[in-house]
Amino acid sequence: MTSTTDAAPHLPMSDPADRRRLSLLWWLSISIVIAVAVLLRQVVPLNTDVSWLLTVGERVLNGERLYADIVEINPPMAVLSYLPGIALARALALDPKILIDCQLLLLTAASLLVTWRILTRTSTTARVRWAPLAVWSAAVLTILPMQVYGQREHMATLTFLPALAVYMLRCDREQVPLWAIVTAGIGAGITLAFKPFFVAPAALCVVLTSIRAQSWRTLFAPENWIAGVLVGTFSGYTYLAYPGYFAITYPLVRDTYLSWSMPAAVFMFNSATLIWAIAVTAIFFAYRKTRLDSAVLVILLASLGFAISFFLQRRGWSYHSYPMVAVSLLGLGYLTFAADRPRIGTVGLSAMAATFVLGIQWFDTAVYVGPIEQAVAPLKPNPRILVLSGEAAIGHPLVRTLHGTWVSRQENLWIREFVRLTREHNVIDPPTDARLNGYLALERSWLIEDFKKLPPDIVLVDNLRDGWGDWAHADPELTRLLRSYALVRTVEGIDILRRAE
Structure with missing residues (x-):
């Protein structure tokens, strides 16, 4: 009689409970994770950048031009990714935040389902206990993000997971179905379109597939072509549809935002690095006497690539670190719930608990500006x-x-802030100084134009950070525009001005 394994070699060789998919207990566990994630969306404040990008998306749908009427520091993918949810919310007369939260939950479910379907086609992952791994993965992707939920890095991680699964198959020379190739290629292309820094994890994984499969042809696997064509097409679209990004925004970003960095102690030695180090160390500890399998290698290199992208950005901001932390924790979960490694269970579970708690604290950080909302x-x-x-x-x-x-056409007056940081951290020659002064003059002209076009009811003047009140009063035009405003109160160094009726 032919065995089940011989008849269907691509089915996971897992426990009977896993063959019946998830038991009621595990479905209940996943439901609890999703319920907690939904609850967190109600109590955790909306992320600053996500809030701004929702506003940008609404203005774009109203007919305003990105990088002309609206000045955004990021490539257009940062805005375009929110437009479907915003448009649907508008059609349903709902708050876009609700639709974006739903969009992310559905994307998480789809990403995990597709990734699981791909992984069950290789014997490398045959002994994984899928039920607890599914619960852990859902928690890492929906609860762990906290304040960075909905950020571009969060979405980029979700879209990249199917590609990681296909890389694992390539390493083992497994057949990859067409639907998996297309899904992985599109997902990797979307991830790369968010930020050029994300080329690091993709490149490392692609090179690994070639080395592991002992074939240079794997470098040109169809999913890589799909991702490359998608990125190239999107780059061309950006050049043609948004010339202002290349003519105005990118020079500004290059000469200010990219010209300085946080101290190395800030962007290299932080909670994200600690979490990543714990996860990677636990994985190497488990495999200290055995050969690393393809799934673990792909996870390690992907997390390393995302760590490289985190360090290259030189900011140390928590949301920049989410992909490297999330992928490493998914790898830790994969290791812990491998049925053929029972001895790592206690170590793995302890590492999972420690890193998850540290991660929640790290990602639940926000800039405190005082009770401004209650005052306004x-x-x-x-x-x-x-x-x-x-x-x-x-x-x-x-x-x-x-x-x-x-x-305002800007999220904040970031040009003046970045020019200040650039001058503090660099030696500025006369031509560069003149260029920076030109950027300051441009931002001032934008501010005055926006002020006149739509006079604000409330003006908040930040006197705690870099003397914005003194700066405004030193400018004759701004002083004239602010004459019709009266100080209501000051909260945490921020003057609240109201326009006289």
Whole structure:
């Protein structure tokens, strides 16, 4: 009689409970994870950047031009990824935040399902206990993000998971079905379109597939072509549809944002690095006497690639680190729930618990700006708000929480802030200094134009960070525009000005 394994070699050789998919207990566990994730979306404040990008998306749908009427520091993928949810929310008369949260939960479910379907085609992962791994993966992708939920890095991680599964198959010279090739290629292309830094994990994994499969042809696997064509097409689209990004925004970013970095102690030695080190160390500990299998190698190299992208960005911001942390924790879960490695269970579970708690604390960080919302809310319903500051967290998500209107083409006055940092951390020659002064003059002209076009009801002046009140009063045009505003109160160094009726 032919065995089940001989008849269907691609089915996972797992426990009977796994063959019946997830038991009621595990379905209940996943339901609890999703319920906690949904609850967190109600109590965790909307991320500053996500709030701004939702506002940008709404303005784009209203007909405003990105990189002309709206100045955004990131490539257009940062905005375009939110447009479907915003458009659907508008059609249903709902808050876009609700639809974006749902969009991310559905993307998580789809990504995990597709990744699982791909992984069950290789014998490398045959002894994995899928049920507890599914619960752990859902928690890493929906609960762990906390304040960075919905960030580009969060979405990029989700879209990249099917590609990781296909890389594992390539390493083992397994047949990859067409649907998996297409899904992996599109997912990897979307990930790379978010940020060029994400080429690091993709490149490392592709090179690994060639070495592991002992074939240079694997470098040109169809999913890699799909990802490359998608990125090339999107780059061409960006060049043609958004010339302002290359003509105005990128030079600004290059000469200010990219010209300075946080100290190495900040962007290299932090909780993200600690979490990643714990996870990677636990994996190497488990395999210290055996050969690393393809799945573990792919996970390790992907997390290393995302770590490289995190360090190259030189900021140390928590949301930049999410992909490297998430992938390493998924690898830790894969190792812990491998049925053929029972001895690693206690070590793995301890490492999982420690890293998850550290991760929640790391990703649940936000800039404290004081009780601004409570002070502004009674002043005027649905206010038009302008903020004079380089700190984006003052205005976002405040303007969305109060159902107001943002009076600026920028998220914050980031050019002046980045110019200050550039001058503090670099030796500036005369031509560069003149160029920086030109950028400052451009931002000032934008501010005044926006102020006149849509006079704000409320102006928040940040006197705690870099003397924005003194800067505004030193400018004759801004002083004239602010004459019709009266100081209501000062909260945490921020002056709240209201326009006289």
